[in-house]
Amino acid sequence: MPKVRLPDGSLLEVAEGASVADVANQIGSRLAQAAVAARLNGTLVDLSAVVSGEGPQDLEILTDESDEALSILRHSTAHVMAAAVRRLFGDGVKFGIGPAIADGFYYDFDVPGGLRDDDLPRIEEEMAGIVAEKAPFQRRDVPVSDAEALLDGDGQDYKVELLRDIAASTLAEGEEREHAEAKPEADGTVSLYDTAEFTDLCVGPHLPNTGRIPAFKLESVAGSYWRGDERRPMLQRIYGTAFFSKQDLQEHLVRLELAKQRDHRRIGKDLDLFSFHEEGPGFAFMHHKGMIVLNEILEYWRRLHRDAGYQEIRTPTVLSKTLWERSGHYENYRDAMYFTQVDEEPFAVKPMNCPGGLLVYLNTKHSYREMPMRVAELGLVHRHEKSGVLHGLMRVRQFTQDDAHIFCLPEQIQDEVVGVIRLVDEIYSTFGFEDVRVELSTRPEKSIGSDEMWEHATSALRGALNACGISYKVNEGDGAFYAPKIDYHIRDCLGRSWQCGTIQVDLAMPERFDLTYVGQDNAEHRPAMIHRAILGSIERFLGILIEHYGGDFPLWLAPVQAVVLPVSEKFTGYARQVRETLYGAGLRVALDASSVKVGAKIRKATLQKVPYMLVVGGKEQEAGTVSVRDKAAGDLGVESVEAFRDRAIEEVRAKRLRPVAEGP
Ligand SMILES: [Zn+2]
Ligand SMILES: [Zn+2]
Numbered sequence: 299m300p301k302v303r304l305p306d307g308s309l310l311e312v313a314e315g316a317s318v319a320d321v322a323n324q325i326g327s328r329l330a331q332a333a334v335a336a337r338l339n340g341t342l343v344d345l346s347a348v349v350s351g352e353g354p355q356d357l358e359i360l361t362d363e364s365d366e367a368l369s370i371l372r373h374s375t376a377h378v379m380a381a382a383v384r385r386l387f388g389d390g391v392k393f394g395i396g397p398a399i400a401d402g403f404y405y406d407f408d409v410p411g412g413l414r415d416d417d418l419p420r421i422e423e424e425m426a427g428i429v430a431e432k433a434p435f436q437r438r439d440v441p442v443s444d445a446e447a448l449l450d451g452d453g454q455d456y457k458v459e460l461l462r463d464i465a466a467s468t469l470a471e472g473e474e475r476e477h478a479e480a481k482p483e484a485d486g487t488v489s490l491y492d493t494a495e496f497t498d499l500c501v502g503p504h505l506p507n508t509g510r511i512p513a514f515k516l517e518s519v520a521g522s523y524w525r526g527d528e529r530r531p532m533l534q535r536i537y538g539t540a541f542f543s544k545q546d547l548q549e550h551l552v553r554l555e556l557a558k559q560r561d562h563r564r565i566g567k568d569l570d571l572f573s574f575h576e577e578g579p580g581f582a583f584m585h586h587k588g589m590i591v592l593n594e595i596l597e598y599w600r601r602l603h604r605d606a607g608y609q610e611i612r613t614p615t616v617l618s619k620t621l622w623e624r625s626g627h628y629e630n631y632r633d634a635m636y637f638t639q640v641d642e643e644p645f646a647v648k649p650m651n652c653p654g655g656l657l658v659y660l661n662t663k664h665s666y667r668e669m670p671m672r673v674a675e676l677g678l679v680h681r682h683e684k685s686g687v688l689h690g691l692m693r694v695r696q697f698t699q700d701d702a703h704i705f706c707l708p709e710q711i712q713d714e715v716v717g718v719i720r721l722v723d724e725i726y727s728t729f730g731f732e733d734v735r736v737e738l739s740t741r742p743e744k745s746i747g748s749d750e751m752w753e754h755a756t757s758a759l760r761g762a763l764n765a766c767g768i769s770y771k772v773n774e775g776d777g778a779f780y781a782p783k784i785d786y787h788i789r790d791c792l793g794r795s796w797q798c799g800t801i802q803v804d805l806a807m808p809e810r811f812d813l814t815y816v817g818q819d820n821a822e823h824r825p826a827m828i829h830r831a832i833l834g835s836i837e838r839f840l841g842i843l844i845e846h847y848g849g850d851f852p853l854w855l856a857p858v859q860a861v862v863l864p865v866s867e868k869f870t871g872y873a874r875q876v877r878e879t880l881y882g883a884g885l886r887v888a889l890d891a892s893s894v895k896v897g898a899k900i901r902k903a904t905l906q907k908v909p910y911m912l913v914v915g916g917k918e919q920e921a922g923t924v925s926v927r928d929k930a931a932g933d934l935g936v937e938s939v940e941a942f943r944d945r946a947i948e949e950v951r952a953k954r955l956r957p958v959a960e961g962p
Contacts, residue, residue: 300349302357309354319345319506322359332361334510335370335503342366344437344503362542369398374435374504375425375514375540376403381433381496382424383407383536386417393498394456394524394533401550402539406522408456413534418516421536425514432509433494437502439487445499448490456524457499461488513547514540517554523686557792562844563690569849569857569907571840572691580688580695582837587857590886592840594855596676598728598953599700599833606721608672608702613654615678619644624810625653626780634681651677651701652804652829656811659705664815669825670706670714676836677701691841698836704828705813708754711826715762715784715801718830722799723766725832726788729843730852730955733789736768739776746780747805755803755826756782780806781829790846791958798834798842803827847958849907850929854950860910861888862924863899872919876912876939883943885950904929909956910946930956 299311302321312321318338322330322345336343337358349355360367376396384391387409394406407413440448442465449457465488491500493508505511516538524530541547566572571588574581584592600610616638622628627635627649636647648654655673664671680696687693704714726734738759741752759782763770770784777783786799804827807813814822833839843851853859860880864873870891880887888908890899896913903911912924917936924942926934937945 300351301354302349303354305358312349316349317345318343318347318349318357318359321349321357325359329359329361332363333359334362334364334367334505335360337366342370342503344435345506346437347503367542368540370503371505371511371542372398372403372540374508375511375538376405377435377491377493377496377498377500377504378425378428378508378511378514379403379421379516379536379538380405380407380498381428381494382421383409383413384496385428385494386421386424389453392454392456394522394535395460396498402517402537404535404537406456406524406533406535408531408533413519413536415519418519418536422514422516425516428494429508429511429514431494432507434507435502435504436492438490438492440490441487445488445490448497449499452497461499464488511540512542513544514538515547515551526684526686528684553792557794557845560792560845560848561690562692562841565844565849566690566841568905571844571857574690579685580683580693582691582694582696584837588840590857591843591851591855592836595833595836595840598854599676599725602721602724603672603674603702606672606717608674610674610676611655611658612675613648613651613658613677615648615680616640616645617648617654619646621653621657622646625656626806626810627653634683636680636682647680648677649679649681651675651679651699652703652807653811655701655703656807656813659703659813660811664705664825666707666815666817666823669815670704670710672702672704672714674700674702691837694835694837697838700831700833700836702830704830705815705825706828708826711755711758711803711828712761712765714828715759715803716765718801718828718832719762719766719768719784722786722832726786726799728953730846730958731788731790735787735789735795736763736770737773737776737785737787738763738770739773739778739783739785741782742775742777742779744779745777751805752782755805759784759801759803778802780804786832788842790842791848792845796842798839799830799832800834801828801830804829847956850909850956850958851907852954852956853909853946854953856907856909857886858888858906858908859886859946859950860912861890861899861903861906861908862912862914863890863896863903865896865913865915867891867893869914869916869919873914876914876924879939880943880946883947885943885946900927910942912942 299314300316302310302312304310312324318336319330319333322333333345335345337360338347339356349357380393380396390410392408396403396405442461446458446461449461488499489501491498491502491504516536518537520535521532522535524533539550541550569587570585571591572585573583575583619628631649635649638645638647655675677699678696679699683693683695706714740756763784781802781804783800783802785797787795787797789795808824808827813825815825817823862873862877864870873889873891877887877889900911907929909929911927913927914924918924923936923938926937926942928934
């Protein structure tokens with residue numbers, strides 16, 4: 299009789315030919331009801347999978363509480379959507395791929411005549427019908443040639459193409475990870491899944507039947523090139539999401555709506571912070587008010603870095619192609635680089651700052667006495683992102699990286715990383731990001747450098763994290779080919795996670811550029827090199843801040859910190875005087891001398907998200923006061939101009955956070 303070993307280590311004898319569902323039932327009916335799929339000997343499988351084989355089989359039954367359950371639900375829902383599209387649009391529909399993604403799922407369709415947003419409600423309705431049918435997800439393992447004949451006979455060109463690539467194992471690495479829908483088994487079979495009238499080439503697993511989908515929603519339709527290639531046909535991609543409860547779905551939809559209202563592109567336009575123009579797709583135009591915020595961030599950044607012992611440098615934007623060949627960027631990164639010519643020689647626009655920084659290092663001889671050298675550069679870099687992925691400030695083609703390279707003795711790496719971690723903590727908490735996730739990525743299969751170098755660098759990163767008492771997740775084998783690294787993910791007030799900071803111990807560049815320092819023994823040695831960025835792209839960080847704050851910047855960042863509002867034209871003179879006093883004290887204060895009623899002025903200032911409104915009339919003029927209205931806290935009463943000035947200056951100095959509204 300077959301045996302299974304459960305996660306708690308206990309052994310269970312099961313009947314010959316028992317499925318995972320049977321085992322779940324044997325353990326308890328509660329578990330059987332909650333079961334979604336399982337992990338059998340490390341592989342995700344359907345509940346219908348049969349337990350067999352010599353010796354105990356490792357089995358973990360996954361319920362809707364498990365980490366993988368949501369993506370299994372969502373991927374299953376993608377099949378249901380495909381089945382619904384097939385029912386509604388007939389046999390002429392061709393299917394691309396339909397994976398689960400971060401917050402939901404999608405499926406790519408080639409529908410004669412196309413799909414539109416207003417098709418979504420009837421597709422949803424058809425899906426609800428299929429869910430009510432409790433149609434099983436039925437797996438068939440068939441020889442590759444049979445699968446090909448079946449899909450070909452159905453006119454499924456895209457699936458046939460995928461199947462051929464899968465059989466020949468020619469899927470690109472990224473494609474395999476994100477899009478692989480099937481893989482041939484050792485016995486030359488592939489798996490097909492039938493759901494309602496829809497048959498898909500897929501590895502699974504899926505829910506046992508469509509009745510296990512409690513809540514789903516279709517969100518949008520977008521064009522998408524087959525396999526992301528603009529030379530291939532444009533398909534229609536429907537995005538949707540699914541949850542294990544109606545309440546979870548509802549909360550998700552509320553968050554989406556909030557995200558829409560807080561969209562930095564919309565707030566950036568309303569507050570006149572930046573713009574985009576078709577003359578420069580993916581290149582942000584920063585307006586005066588946007589520059590005020592950026593410069594405040596940079597001023598703060600520079601002061602902190604100066605205090606932390608960094609030197610600042612600036613290296614050129616356009617550099618010889620030979621440099622990029624030497625650094626390896628040309629070989630690994632050229633698709634994302636812009637090229638030009640200088641004096642008829644090939645040059646490139648820098649996508650990263652490192653090679654330029656290395657030339658500065660090489661410019662002088664260095665001694666162990668100078669170590670560690672912390673060299674920072676707010677470098678303007680260009681990367682050719684595909685037009686389809688551009689997204690406001692979050693994904694641009696030109697941005698400023700808050701880069702730094704630390705050159706140090708190998709035994710100094712851990713202390714230097716501790717220093718960077720402290721700096722990261724201080725910066726993120728100043729901006730109000732308290733929910734920070736840290737990941738450590740270790741040596742990948744394809745990598746350069748010796749075991750010893752990797753071991754030393756990785757244990758220094760680990761040691762630094764431990765010394766700072768930071769809990770972190772380890773991503774085994776996920777490091778860059780030249781470096782183990784620590785990545786920082788910050789969570790904003792809408793619960794979305796953004797990767798910003800990174801700390802990498804580079805094992806390649808010091809060799810490639812033959813970096814040396816003179817040691818105590820008077821001989822030349824190789825220094826260690828750490829790359830680090832904290833905010834990542836300053837432009838993107840601004841986008842994240844706008845959405846996190848919903849446009850309500852803390853006082854130190856607000857482009858306009860206060861506006862003086864005279865109740866009538868009679869008091870414009872006094873209002874101007876108040877403005878000048880505060881402006882002279884270094885505050886960014888505006889005056890609204892328009893002839894509209896003060897209520898309208900308050901509404902306008904509120905929409906412009908100005909933190910303080912200072913209303914002045916006869917009483918205020920006489921007493922030398924202002925009536926203070928705080929955008930967040932409401933009416934604060936009357937205060938002398940000097941008292942307001944001192945309080946505001948203190949709020950700026952302390953970089954005090956304002957309450958971040960949960961709502962829009
Ligand atoms: Zn599937
Ligand atoms: Zn670098």
